[in-house]
Each structure stands twice: as structure tokens, then as C-alpha cells.
Amino acid sequence: MKIVVQVKLMPDAAQAPAIGATLRMANERANWVSGVAFEQGAPRAYELRKHTYADLKSAGLGAQAAQHTIKKVSDAYTTLRANIRAGNLGRPGSRRRAKAESKPIAFRPEAAHPFDDRCLSWQYDAQTVSIWTTAGRLKNVRFACSAGALKTLREYRRGESDLIERDGVFYLIAVCEVPEAPLNEDPSGFIGVDLGIVNIATTSTGYRAAGRGLNRHRKRQAELRRKLQAKGTKSAKRRLKQRARKEARHAANINHIISKKIVTTAERTGRGIALEDLTGIRERVRLRKDQRTPLHTWGFHQLGTFIEYKAHRAGVPVVYVDPAYTSRQCSRCGYTDRKNRVGQATFACRACGVTLHADDNASHNIDRKGEAVWTAGRESRAPATP
Structure with a gap:
């Protein structure tokens, strides 16, 4: 069974700008690849590489980073086609579906970008990672997580990890293959x-x-958002940004x-x-x-x-x-x-x-x-x- 473990990166003053620039550049190039895919009718990853791989390399992305960028865009279009076929974006001719089909898929500057074991290595004892960036390989980038999460990473981490930025903080989301317990084939009820x-x-x-407690919390959060949005000052906007996703985290x-x-x-x-x-x-x-x-x-x-x-x-x-x-x-x-x-x-x-x-x-x-x-x-x- 696949689960994900999220760890918080704690780069120093020299490492943080390089990680941020790498993430922004990868998503900027992903938007360019998405435009090419849209013009070409969203071809498969193999065909898309023919049109984009050389340009991605010349733009400064490494070989693995370029491959992951192309794969990320191809997967995004595959998901879009699946949602359209399933009717999740409305019926043919609906406004929502027409909007999704009329323009290329866009990626936010801080959106997740995948790194495999060639681009990212973990040092569990030291709680550091070594990660590829456009400024070169960064070593000894510290990360923080709970003891249980660290144990899961050490024993079960497999495959790729996603780098993402939220509110100026970098996170790595690692995929772990955790074995399932034998299923109880004869439950007593x-x-x-x-x-x-x-x-x-x-x-x-x-x-x-x-x-009752969760509903009260949501009501308080909604009232606070309303007041801060009505205020409209810089400090109010800063406060809104600080409280972003707090309700979702509490509910989760x-x-x-x-x-x-x-x-x-x-x-x-x-x-x-x-x-x-x-x-x-x-x-x-x-x-x-x-x-x-x-x-x-x-x-x-x-x-x-x-x-x-x-x-x-x-x-x-x-x-x-x-x-x-x-x-x-x-x-x-x-x-x-x-x-x-x-x-x-x-x-x-x-x-x-x-x-x-x-x-x-x-x-x-x-x-x-x-x-x-x-x-x-x-x-x-x-x-x-x-």
C-alpha cells in the first residue's frame, strides 16, 4: 500500500534561494511544455519529448529534471482527459468544460515537482537530504519530521518525492510502500x-x-475571513495569508x-x-x-x-x-x-x-x-x- 510522508525542509540562507529558483524554473518550463502539448493535441510523453527535451536542456534543466517536467505535463493532460470522459467537468458545451478545454493546463510557480533518487538522496541518521538544483547539487539540507515519519521513511520509502512550497516553506512529500496486514477474511460482524x-x-x-466543535471552528474562521477581507489593509491581507488552510488542517x-x-x-x-x-x-x-x-x-x-x-x-x-x-x-x-x-x-x-x-x-x-x-x-x- 502506498502512503505519503511529508517532511519540512529547513535550508539555510544560501540554500533556500537555490531551491526556490529551481522550483519556479521547473514550473515555468512546465507551463511552456503544456503550451506545446496543447498545440500538438496533448500527445503522449514519448512524442512530447521529441518537441521539448532539447529546449528544456538548453534552458538549464538537467536530464532527469527535464524528463520529470515532460512526464508531469503528460500526466496532467491524461488526468484532464479522464475527468472529461467521466463527466467531472460537466456535459459537452458546459461553461466549466469549455473553459478547461480552451486553454493549456497551467502550473503555479510553487506547484509540486518530482525528484527521483538520481536528483535527491536521503541521509536519515543526519536528517539531511542532497538535492539537485539549477545552481548545482546542494548537500546537507536539513529536514524535520516526527520520529514515526522518520521510521516510515527509513523502512518503506520508494520511488519519487515531490518538492513543494507553501507560504514560503519548502516540503518534501515522499512515497512509501507500506505492507498491508493480512486481511481478516472472516469478520465477526x-x-x-x-x-x-x-x-x-x-x-x-x-x-x-x-x-459541534468543528462547526463552531468553521463558523469562527469564516467570520474572521469576512472581517479581514472587508478590512482590506496590508496587515489584514498578511493575516489572511497566515491563516490560510488552517481550517482544512484542523478538519483533517x-x-x-x-x-x-x-x-x-x-x-x-x-x-x-x-x-x-x-x-x-x-x-x-x-x-x-x-x-x-x-x-x-x-x-x-x-x-x-x-x-x-x-x-x-x-x-x-x-x-x-x-x-x-x-x-x-x-x-x-x-x-x-x-x-x-x-x-x-x-x-x-x-x-x-x-x-x-x-x-x-x-x-x-x-x-x-x-x-x-x-x-x-x-x-x-x-x-x-x-
Whole structure:
């Protein structure tokens, strides 16, 4: 299983300008290659090299850096074509799709650029790296990371690492191949996870992660951004820049904590995890204007991704189930009715009279669906032998 480990580079006063100039030049050349690819109809990397490799070398990029620049542009166009085919950019003729198809792909000056083992070497004991730059090879560039991240790098790092700049700070994002634990082929049951906004996650084991704190944090951040944007002074803009991505980092940290608790419980009890397949929910539902911001800042996909990769590392099976009627169906008797959902937090069955917290009821329906999906997946679909 591939995961990424992010480390912070701490170059000295002489090293930082060289690293920054290299990153900016690589992305500037990537924009030029992107223009050539757009004019040539986005050819494959091999054909694109014929048109651009010599010019990249003469511009000052090394052989490996030039190859990576061409590959980065080719991969970007491959991703764009895949998104167009999948309909992620709208239907043919839509404004968003027309905008994406009408101009070359652009790369920001501080966008990520890949380095392989020929351009970048790691010294784990000294916590330094040696990296190629347009000003020559830089040695003894210090980096900082946690002890756990350093252990993962030392044991599992494979392939390329991306150099990126955020707010004047350089980071290396390294790819690590971490072995997965043997999958539990015979789980004793499934933990149903109901995802929501008021309660971020509610499990059928009784764990509930309330979203009140995160929602308050987001509301405070939005109000602060509004005030600083209205102020418009240099100091206000500087403050906005300092607080950029703070909300996203806070939400990601909370999702990491929640996912770790859910996966740890499943591993300890020998069960699997059942999640709702909420793909396309933002396009399907219609909400009032005051409800749109909470919906579009809802990090259900990120939480599901965190649960999935942590479960794979622990050998815990994960299944996705259809979320239809999980909030309307009684987990005790199976009666389904829209009127069963009395309020946001209250479920009262019209048939058997049971009263439960609505999220608890939904999580029990999800765990039952998870078992059915897991059993159906293990059953043979081959026709019977005559």
C-alpha cells in the first residue's frame, strides 16, 4: 500500500534561494511544455519529448529534471482527459468544460515537482537530504519530521518525492510502500458508520463524534475571513495569508482522530467496517441557502479515505453500502416510513414504537447492510455445474 510522508525542509540562507529558483524554473518550463502539448493535441510523453527535451536542456534543466517536467505535463493532460470522459467537468458545451478545454493546463510557480533518487538522496541518521538544483547539487539540507515519519521513511520509502512550497516553506512529500496486514477474511460482524454534519460519525458500537466543535471552528474562521477581507489593509491581507488552510488542517486532524478510533475498535473486536457510499450527494440534494455552506464543507470523503487506508494497514475489511432509507428504516423491525424520522436526532418507529437516536438507528442499518454486502461478495456467482 502506498502512503505519503511529508517532511519540512529547513535550508539555510544560501540554500533556500537555490531551491526556490529551481522550483519556479521547473514550473515555468512546465507551463511552456503544456503550451506545446496543447498545440500538438496533448500527445503522449514519448512524442512530447521529441518537441521539448532539447529546449528544456538548453534552458538549464538537467536530464532527469527535464524528463520529470515532460512526464508531469503528460500526466496532467491524461488526468484532464479522464475527468472529461467521466463527466467531472460537466456535459459537452458546459461553461466549466469549455473553459478547461480552451486553454493549456497551467502550473503555479510553487506547484509540486518530482525528484527521483538520481536528483535527491536521503541521509536519515543526519536528517539531511542532497538535492539537485539549477545552481548545482546542494548537500546537507536539513529536514524535520516526527520520529514515526522518520521510521516510515527509513523502512518503506520508494520511488519519487515531490518538492513543494507553501507560504514560503519548502516540503518534501515522499512515497512509501507500506505492507498491508493480512486481511481478516472472516469478520465477526461489521461496524456501521453513519456520517453526518451535526454528528461527524456515529457507529453501531455506540461511539459518536460530535461535529459541534468543528462547526463552531468553521463558523469562527469564516467570520474572521469576512472581517479581514472587508478590512482590506496590508496587515489584514498578511493575516489572511497566515491563516490560510488552517481550517482544512484542523478538519483533517479531527478526521484522523475519528478514523483511528473506528479502525482500532474494528481491529480489536475482529469486525469489519461498513461505510455509506455518498458519491454525488452534493449534486443530488437541494438545500436552503443557509444549509449550503455546511454541506459543501462536509469532509465525508476525506474521513472515508482515512478510514479505508488505516483499515488496509490493519487488515480490517471495509465495504460500502447504499445509504438509501437507512435513516427511515427501523433497525428493530425493518419498517420503513418517512414519518419515522421525527426530527434531526429522533427516530420513532410507527410500527413497533421503538425510539432511538436517529444516527444510532442508521448505523445499525448500515452494519446489517455491510454484512449482506460482504456475504454476497464471498458467494460464488458461477453457474451451477449441470
